[in-house]
Amino acid sequence: MTSVEMTKGAASHRVLVVGAGYVGLTSAVCFAHLGHDVVCVEANPDRLAPLLEGRSPIHEPGLEELMAEGASSGRLQFAQGVAGTGMSGVEVALLAVGTPPDENGDPDLTQLAAAAREVSAHAVRDLVVVVKSTVPPGSCEAIELVCADAAPEGVRISVVSSPEFLRESRAVEDFLAPDRVVVGAADPEVAELVADLYPAGVPLVKTDRRGAELIKYAANAFLAVKISFANEVAALCESLGTEASTVLLGVGLDQRIGKDFLRPGPGYGGSCLPKDVSGFQALGRAMGTPTRVVAAAEEVNDEASRAALMKLEMGLGGVAGKLVALLGLAFKPGTDDSRDSPALRLAELLIASGARVRAYDPLARVDAFAGERTADAMEAIDGAEALVVATAWDEFSALSAEAVAERLGGRIVLDAAGALDLESWAEAGLVVYGIGRGAPVAFHPVVWPPLRWAHQRDSLALFQDDEVAAG
Ligand SMILES: NC(=O)c1ccc[n+]([C@@H]2O[C@H](COP(=O)([O-])OP(=O)(O)OC[C@H]3O[C@@H](n4cnc5c(N)ncnc54)[C@H](O)[C@@H]3O)[C@@H](O)[C@H]2O)c1
Numbered sequence: 367m368t369s370v371e372m373t374k375g376a377a378s379h380r381v382l383v384v385g386a387g388y389v390g391l392t393s394a395v396c397f398a399h400l401g402h403d404v405v406c407v408e409a410n411p412d413r414l415a416p417l418l419e420g421r422s423p424i425h426e427p428g429l430e431e432l433m434a435e436g437a438s439s440g441r442l443q444f445a446q447g448v449a450g451t452g453m454s455g456v457e458v459a460l461l462a463v464g465t466p467p468d469e470n471g472d473p474d475l476t477q478l479a480a481a482a483r484e485v486s487a488h489a490v491r492d493l494v495v496v497v498k499s500t501v502p503p504g505s506c507e508a509i510e511l512v513c514a515d516a517a518p519e520g521v522r523i524s525v526v527s528s529p530e531f532l533r534e535s536r537a538v539e540d541f542l543a544p545d546r547v548v549v550g551a552a553d554p555e556v557a558e559l560v561a562d563l564y565p566a567g568v569p570l571v572k573t574d575r576r577g578a579e580l581i582k583y584a585a586n587a588f589l590a591v592k593i594s595f596a597n598e599v600a601a602l603c604e605s606l607g608t609e610a611s612t613v614l615l616g617v618g619l620d621q622r623i624g625k626d627f628l629r630p631g632p633g634y635g636g637s638c639l640p641k642d643v644s645g646f647q648a649l650g651r652a653m654g655t656p657t658r659v660v661a662a663a664e665e666v667n668d669e670a671s672r673a674a675l676m677k678l679e680m681g682l683g684g685v686a687g688k689l690v691a692l693l694g695l696a697f698k699p700g701t702d703d704s705r706d707s708p709a710l711r712l713a714e715l716l717i718a719s720g721a722r723v724r725a726y727d728p729l730a731r732v733d734a735f736a737g738e739r740t741a742d743a744m745e746a747i748d749g750a751e752a753l754v755v756a757t758a759w760d761e762f763s764a765l766s767a768e769a770v771a772e773r774l775g776g777r778i779v780l781d782a783a784g785a786l787d788l789e790s791w792a793e794a795g796l797v798v799y800g801i802g803r804g805a806p807v808a809f810h811p812v813v814w815p816p817l818r819w820a821h822q823r824d825s826l827a828l829f830q831d832d833e834v835a836a837g
Contacts, residue, residue: 371569371570371572372566372567372568372569372570373547373561373562373564373565373566373567373568373569373570374561374562374566375400375562375564375565375566375567376562376566377559377562378401378402378403379402379403379457379458379559379562379563380402380403380404380455380456380457380458381394381397381402381403381404381405381456381457381458381459381460381563382404382405382406382407382448382451382453382456382458382459382460382485383397383404383405383406383407383459383460383462384406384407384448384459384460384461384462384463384481384484384485385407385408385409385461385462385463385464385481385499386406386407386408386413386414386417386423386444387413387424387462387463387464388424388426388532388534388537388637388703389462389498389499389530389532389537390406390408390460390462390463390498391406391408391417391422391423391424391426391429392426392429392532392537392538392541393460393462393498393530393541394406394436394442395429395432395433395436395442395538396432396538396541396542397563398432398435398436398439398441398442399432399435399436399542400542400563400564400565401441402441402563403441403455404436404441404442404443405443405444405445405451405452405456406442406443406444406445407444407445407446407447407448407451408444408445408446409446409447411446414444414446417433417444418444420433420434420437421433424702424703425701425702425729426534426535426537426538427535427536427538427539427700428538428539429537429538432538447484448484448485448487448488449488451488453485453488453489453490454490454491456489456491456493457491457493457494457559458493458494458495458496458559458560458563459485459489459493459494459495459496460495460496460498461478461481461482461485461495461496461497461498461499461509462498462499462530463477463478463480463481463499464477464499465477465478465499465500465501465641466637466641467641467644467645470648471644471645471647471648472645472648473501473502473505473641473645473648475501475505475508475509478497478499478501478505478509479509479512482495482509482512482513482516482525483512483513483515483516484516485513486512486513486514486515486516486517486521486523487516487517487518489517489518489521489523490518490521491521492521492522492523492524493517493521493522493523493524494523494524494525494526494556494559494560495509495510495513495523495524495525495526496525496526496527496528496560496563497509497525497526497527497528497529498528498529498530500529500530500582500583500586500638500641500642500645501527501579502579502583502645502648502649502652503575503576503577503579503580503583503649504576504579505527505579506525506526506527506550506575506578506579507525507575507576509525510523510524510525513525524551524552524553524556525575526549526550526551526556526557526560526575527548527549527550527551527575527578527579528547528548528549528550528560528578529548529578529579529581529582530582531544531545531546531548531582531585532544534636534637534698534700534701534703535698535699535700535701536700542565543565543568544564544565544568545569546568546569546570546571547561547564547568547569547570547571548570548571548573548578548581548582549561549570549571549572549573549578550572550573550574550575550576550577550578550579550581551572551574551575552574552575557572582642583642583645583646583649584646586638586639586642586643586646587642587643587646587657587660587663589627589634589639590634590639590640590642590643590660590663590664590667591659591660591663592627592628593627593628593631593633593634593639593663593667594633594634594662594663594664594666594667595628595663595666596610596614596627596628596629596630596631597630597631597633597666597667597670597801597802598666599613599614599617599630599802600614600630600801600802601673601802603630603802603803603804604802604803604804605804606804607804608804609802609803609804610630610801610802610803611629611630611784611802613802614628614629614630614802629784630784630800630801630802631670631708631758631782631783631784631801632670632671632674632708632709632711632712632756632782632783632801633666633667633668633670633671633708633711634667634708635697635698635705635706635707635708635709635710635711636697636698636703636705636706636707637697637703637705637706640664640667640706641706643660643663643664643667644664646660647660647661647664670708671708671711671712671715672715674712674754674780674782674801675712675715675716675719677780677799678690678716678752678754678778678780678799679719681752681778681780681797681799682751682752682776682778685716685719685720685721685752686719686720686721687720687721687722688721688722688751688752688776689721689722689724689749689750689751689775690716690721690722690723690724690750690751690752690753690754691724691725691726691746691747691748691750691752691753691754691774692709692712692713692716692723692724692725692726692737692746692754692756693725693726693727693743693746693747693753693754693755693756693757693759693762694709694725694726694727694730694755694756694757694758694759694762694783695707695709695710695713695725695727695730695732695735695739695756695757696709696727696729696730696757696759697709697710697757698757698758699757699758699759699760700759701729702729702730702731703730703731704727704730704731704732707730707757708756708782709727709756709757709782709783710732710735712754712756712782713725713735713736713737713756714736716754717736717737722737722738723736723737723738724737724738724739724740724746724750725737725738725739725740725746726739726740726741726742726743726745726746727739727757727759728759728761730757743761743762743765744769744773747770747773747774748773748774749773749774749775750774750775750776751775751776751778752774752776752778752779752780753770753774753778753779753780754779754780754782755779755780755781755782755783755785755786756782756783757783757785758783758784758785759785762783762785762786763785763786763787765786767786767787767790767791767793767794767796768794770791770794770796771794771795771796774796777795777796777797778796778797778799779791779796779797779798779799780798780799780800781798781799781800781801782801784800784801784802786798786800788800788803
């Protein structure tokens with residue numbers, strides 16, 4: 367039976383964290399801040415090197431400050447592998463490695479199994495392994511078998527699910543003040559130990575492992591549905607000649623619905639939502655349970671970049687051979703992460719359609735980009751035939767429309783991220799397209815069907831009255 371209580375944040379433990387990515391590094395640093403004794407292992411030398419020098423390899427506000435605090439208190443250390451980290455006092459090992467989708471959209475759990483095997487093989491006493499990575503239900507039970515196989519004789523490994531809900535760009539803030547902590551364990555005492563790792567006073571959902579694993583998948587699937595629903599409403603708004611952000615605000619202020627994630631935009635992206643949406647569907651397939659709502663959300667999302675490209679094609683009379691300035695590559699503002707970024711998807715579509723793309727992003731790390739990158743926004747805009755704003759960074763909202771109008775070669779601007787004040791940009795002489803912003807036209811076709819229906823009803827009513835009168 368699931369119960370909701372509050373975390374007590376009582377005990378201090380010796381914790382090993384495997385993986386120093388957005389989740390692992392944030393967990394390690396925040397656990398040290400909360401008073402735990404933490405060793406964080408990171409296999410990738412490019413990520414480990416800055417950590418050993420006290421720098422963060424990822425951009426997250428507040429992370430480096432807490433890293434410095436952990437270094438000076440001696441409660442936070444980094445190493446490349448589990449071997450040599452001194453496992454004797456370690457009671458909890460937290461696995462925060464990647465669980466990317468494979469080519470079929472099924473979750474690839476090989477990194478997780480390897481990490482589980484590594485910590486189990488080095489365990490010198492009974493150990494609690496916490497799976498922080500996002501995994502499909504059943505994974506913790508499977509990983510427990512892997513651990514049992516790898517562990518030395520006499521050492522018992524209990525695997526617990528405690529999924530993470532932090533948002534990139536506010537990872538530290540979210541980790542230290544989460545909406546809830548979820549712990550799925552087979553043993554109540556082990557569940558208690560894991561719950562005590564977290565800050566005090568947070569709603570705690572204790573359940574079994576499959577339930578905890580599903581909570582994470584279902585939460586992300588629901589967020590994806592919300593975003594795609596907003597984009598469907600936005601498309602309707604464009605046809606109706608009305609303003610989607612206002613319509614969606616009017617919808618979202620209903621407390622049963624909520625306004626977060628109900629904004630028109632270029633579709634969802636990042637390392638989590640697309641992956642977890644496909645994982646959720648893979649789970650449905652494996653269980654023989656349809657996941658139709660989520661499948662539809664994915665379909666709508668796949669259309670979002672193409673819809674943005676269509677607008678540009680129309681505005682430019684075809685994009686082939688045109689130079690397009692693209693502002694934004696990160697999957698959302700405030701992060702350097704561009705994994706599965708809608709901005710990159712749009713860039714790829716533009717390039718595949720024959721456009722030349724010149725892009726600027728203040729932070730995004732992009733491994734392979736077929737376009738050109740510039741050092742500032744104006745350099746990207748200079749002489750381009752069109753401008754696309756694909757990530758809603760504040761510095762793009764703050765651009766002067768007049769300065770852009772002067773430097774841009776063409777007149778077309780597509781605000782795919784909802785970052786610009788379209789009226790003032792139009793006043794500067796630019797032709798601006800947004801997402802979910804329709805142009806009201808006199809006697810719009812939307813009026814025709816209701817007019818016909820009103821007319822039919824009137825005629826019917828008159829006819830019926832005549833009948834009655836005649837009868
Ligand atoms: N990024 C997010 O916002 C977020 C939020 C909630 C949950 N999650 C989930 O958390 C998990 C991790 O996500 P992330 O974004 O932090 O991934 P990431 O790719 O940024 O980090 C994973 C790190 O683990 C390291 N690693 C892999 N195997 C290792 C091993 N055996 N030993 C040491 N290091 C190892 C990798 O080198 C990498 O640096 C995923 O399952 C993800 O779905 C992510």
